[in-house]
Amino acid sequence: MMMILLFDILMIILLLLIVTLLVKPLGNYMAKVFQGKPVFLSRFLRPVELLIYRVSGIKPDVETGWKRYAISMLLFNFIGFLILFAILIFQGFLPLNPQRFPGFRWDLAFNTAVSFVTNTNWQAYAGETAASYFTQVVGLAVQNFFSAATGICILIALIRGFAHKSSKHLGNFWVDMTRSILYVLLPICLILSLVLVSQGVIQNFSPYVHSSLIDPYHTAEDKTISEQVIPMGPIASQEAIKELGTNGGGFLNANSAHPFENPTPLSNFLEILAILLIPAALTYLFGSMVGDTRQGWAIYWAMMVIFVISLGVMFWAETKGNPYVQVPGVTGQYMEGKEVRFGIGGSALFATSTTAVSCGAVNSMHDSMTPIGGMVTMVLISLGEVVFGGIGSGLYTMLAFVVIAVFVAGLMIGRIPEYLGKKIEPIGMWMSVLIVLTPSLLVLIFFTIALITPSAVASILNSGPHGLSEILYASLSMSNNNGSAFAGLNANIPFFNILGAIVMLIGRFIPAICALAMAGSLANKHITPPSAGTLKTYSLTFVIWLIFVIIIVGALSFFPAFFAGPIIEQLKMLAGGG
Amino acid sequence: METIRTAIILFLILGLLVGAAYPLVVTGIAQLVFPRQAEGSLVHDQKGQVIGSELIGQPFSDPAYFWPRPSATAEFPYNPMASGGSNLGPTNNELKAQIIERQNFLIASGTGKELPSDLVMASASGLDPDISVEGALAQIPRIAKETGIDEGKIKELVFANIKYPTIYIIGGERVNVFWLNIGLNQMRRNENGS
Numbered sequence: 161m162m163m164i165l166l167f168d169i170l171m172i173i174l175l176l177l178i179v180t181l182l183v184k185p186l187g188n189y190m191a192k193v194f195q196g197k198p199v200f201l202s203r204f205l206r207p208v209e210l211l212i213y214r215v216s217g218i219k220p221d222v223e224t225g226w227k228r229y230a231i232s233m234l235l236f237n238f239i240g241f242l243i244l245f246a247i248l249i250f251q252g253f254l255p256l257n258p259q260r261f262p263g264f265r266w267d268l269a270f271n272t273a274v275s276f277v278t279n280t281n282w283q284a285y286a287g288e289t290a291a292s293y294f295t296q297v298v299g300l301a302v303q304n305f306f307s308a309a310t311g312i313c314i315l316i317a318l319i320r321g322f323a324h325k326s327s328k329h330l331g332n333f334w335v336d337m338t339r340s341i342l343y344v345l346l347p348i349c350l351i352l353s354l355v356l357v358s359q360g361v362i363q364n365f366s367p368y369v370h371s372s373l374i375d376p377y378h379t380a381e382d383k384t385i386s387e388q389v390i391p392m393g394p395i396a397s398q399e400a401i402k403e404l405g406t407n408g409g410g411f412l413n414a415n416s417a418h419p420f421e422n423p424t425p426l427s428n429f430l431e432i433l434a435i436l437l438i439p440a441a442l443t444y445l446f447g448s449m450v451g452d453t454r455q456g457w458a459i460y461w462a463m464m465v466i467f468v469i470s471l472g473v474m475f476w477a478e479t480k481g482n483p484y485v486q487v488p489g490v491t492g493q494y495m496e497g498k499e500v501r502f503g504i505g506g507s508a509l510f511a512t513s514t515t516a517v518s519c520g521a522v523n524s525m526h527d528s529m530t531p532i533g534g535m536v537t538m539v540l541i542s543l544g545e546v547v548f549g550g551i552g553s554g555l556y557t558m559l560a561f562v563v564i565a566v567f568v569a570g571l572m573i574g575r576i577p578e579y580l581g582k583k584i585e586p587i588g589m590w591m592s593v594l595i596v597l598t599p600s601l602l603v604l605i606f607f608t609i610a611l612i613t614p615s616a617v618a619s620i621l622n623s624g625p626h627g628l629s630e631i632l633y634a635s636l637s638m639s640n641n642n643g644s645a646f647a648g649l650n651a652n653i654p655f656f657n658i659l660g661a662i663v664m665l666i667g668r669f670i671p672a673i674c675a676l677a678m679a680g681s682l683a684n685k686h687i688t689p690p691s692a693g694t695l696k697t698y699s700l701t702f703v704i705w706l707i708f709v710i711i712i713v714g715a716l717s718f719f720p721a722f723f724a725g726p727i728i729e730q731l732k733m734l735a736g737g738g
Numbered sequence: 739m740e741t742i743r744t745a746i747i748l749f750l751i752l753g754l755l756v757g758a759a760y761p762l763v764v765t766g767i768a769q770l771v772f773p774r775q776a777e778g779s780l781v782h783d784q785k786g787q788v789i790g791s792e793l794i795g796q797p798f799s800d801p802a803y804f805w806p807r808p809s810a811t812a813e814f815p816y817n818p819m820a821s822g823g824s825n826l827g828p829t830n831n832e833l834k835a836q837i838i839e840r841q842n843f844l845i846a847s848g849t850g851k852e853l854p855s856d857l858v859m860a861s862a863s864g865l866d867p868d869i870s871v872e873g874a875l876a877q878i879p880r881i882a883k884e885t886g887i888d889e890g891k892i893k894e895l896v897f898a899n900i901k902y903p904t905i906y907i908i909g910g911e912r913v914n915v916f917w918l919n920i921g922l923n924q925m926r927r928n929e930n931g932s
Binding site for chain 2: 164167170171174212215216217218228231232235236239240243286288289297301302305306323334337338341342345346349350353354357358359360361362363364366367370371372373374375377378379383385388389391392394396397398401412413414417418419420423424425426428429449463482484485487489490491493495496497498499500501502506507521522524525527528529530531533534548579621622623624625626629646647648729730732733736
């Protein structure tokens with residue numbers, strides 16, 4: 161038992177070490193890509209890139225202001241929504257559908273299309289019994305790429321806002337989009353998906369396999385089951401972008417707990433690495449593009465500290481187990497909703513990563529976690545997905561937190577607040593507050609409406625404080641574009657589908673537009689050279705201050721709800737254990 | 739108008755790249771280099787019939803076989819068309835009742851009295867192909883009694899099937915129930931043959 165603990169801790173250290181070591185090389189690579197400098201892949205990709213510009217009539221050298229950038233971004237996403245919605249509705253008439261699944265009901269199609277366009281990947285359907293290969297590959301996976309790339313684009317524009325001097329220009333959305341896909345997401349996905357196949361993740365377009373059971377099973381209703389129908393599909397290619405693009409939508413219902421999505425401890429390790437990789441490396445890209453890598457590292461370490469503390473709490477809670485269901489004669493760890501090949505360490509690390517980063521894939525059932533373990537996942541989502549966070553969106557939300565932290569610190573020590581030589585003016589503050597508070601407000605509104613809606617309350621699986629947690633988790637997950645769930649909740653009802661979709665849209669695009677508006681106003685300003693009175697935003701003191709601000713603004717809004725849900729349940733669990 | 743045209747064309751080109759070229763290239767290479775894995779790690783019998791995937795658990799219930807973990811899938815346990823966990827909360831009384839019921843059933847069936855938790859708690863996917871080493875060892879007395887195979891030989895089978903953590907620290911020790919039972923079938927065939 162002690163040995164398992166030790167090995168799990170060593171595995172966690174190894175993973176965080178690899179992530180940290182990759183931050184600089186990958187961040188540097190991405191910074192060059194978005195500054196148009198040559199990288200080692202340019203020899204192969206540059207001709208493709210230029211061809212794409214020529215065919216689509218893009219003039220790569222023309223930069224635009226924030227409004228044009230935002231309009232292009234919204235337009236591109238709107239087209240994505242329309243196409244995906246149509247694919248879902250008309251699935252029954254489209255090819256690559258060996259199981260002949262019919263189209264989605266309109267409210268489910270609306271929810272799913274919004275969910276994948278907003279990088280949420282909330283799923284109120286089960287992949288293996290609802291989505292054709294065409295839907296998965298041409299519909300959902302395409303949005304996995306595009307929504308991830310959209311996040312990167314918005315972040316790059318915001319960073320240019322900090323880096324540019326007295327300029328109106330933030331870059332060209334089409335160019336940033338093309339480069340995100342071509343140079344960043346596709347090459348890594350190609351390698352990752354093949355490594356995943358080597359581990360046993362499937363990749364085919366075959367019809368489902370009927371396999372006769374070695375030992376036929378007799379059900380309680382006296383039916384004899386003599387075969388299994390094993391789902392097939394091009395899973396590996398989707399699994400790679402699902403983790404790397406912090407999307408999280410499983411090809412199959414059990415998501416990354418399913419042996420076909422995550423067959424070995426090594427595939428699990430690599431999937432967690434893929435979830436953390438780009439959001440972590442983007443901090444270095446930020447430092448590099450604003451010309452001071454210390455600024456990027458400061459943000460990285462602020463994220464890492466929150467991550468390690470959260471992981472520690474979760475690992476402790478899950479390792480201590482569940483005395484409520486402890487019976488004499490049963491030994492070992494609390495394995496309900498967990499897979500043997502991952503154990504507690506692989507499950508806790510995955511759960512922390514998927515909620516710190518706005519991924520939403522799961523390899524264990526969060527609904528069955530210990531109350532405190534489940535609360536950690538909710539706290540991480542409630543911070544606004546800034547602990548590494550969603551690809552792009554995590555860092556632009558984090559930068560809004562930085563601006564707020566600089567502003568408040570400036571007030572406290574009586575200086576004009578400035579960050580990276582840019583004065584923080586009312587417009588910057590307004591935008592930052594909107595970026596940070598929009599998702600929080602949405603959670604509270606959604607949560608409240610759900611609690612007074614009979615159909616939503618009827619969807620709860622586990623009664624008592626845990627039922628409250630199920631609804632709270634759903635509100636947090638959709639508002640912050642995470643997409644994971646306390647999956648006992650029956651979410652495929654019009655209430656969750658429609659209201660949830662609206663919440664996902666607002667939670668994604670209001671902060672995105674605010675980030676671009678802030679970028680526009682920042683780019684316009686000149687840069688004040690640092691003086692003796694400048695707040696050192698790369699110092700340890702500032703990192704600690706930033707962490708405080710994040711926790712106060714992000715998590716305290718939900719403290720009453722956490723108390724009524726997981727904390728009460730934790731007390732119940734301990735008391736019941738006796 | 740110009741912008742809309744650009745948006746649509748770029749969407750289609752990049753869409754073809756990530757929605758068609760990418761999955762097809764991955765499928766092509768995967769089928770060439772890892773054909774067995776790409777097709778689901780399926781296992782066939784001598785007649786060429788699919789008898790399962792080594793990655794997907796099966797609902798073994800005959801006391802002469804190793805039993806897998808409890809599965810919460812709909813209709814019947816280990817139904818691959820309904821992957822998922824029980825989603826029962828940690829303080830749900832039904833969860834506790836299920837655990838006690840499974841424990842009683844296992845003990846009554848002649849499985850050892852000390853049970854590891856994975857034998858009484860349902861997995862996340864409902865298709866978990868593995869059990870813990872303790873979970874396999876606990877079942878040996880029952881299987882030996884049912885099959886007449888020597889306990890020592892079954893123990894050897896279990897130890898031969900242990901999968902160890904990757905580079906010592908990633909993942910835990912575990913045994914695949916499907917391969918254990920294939921091994922049992924072979925042992926039985928050998929005993930009958932000799």
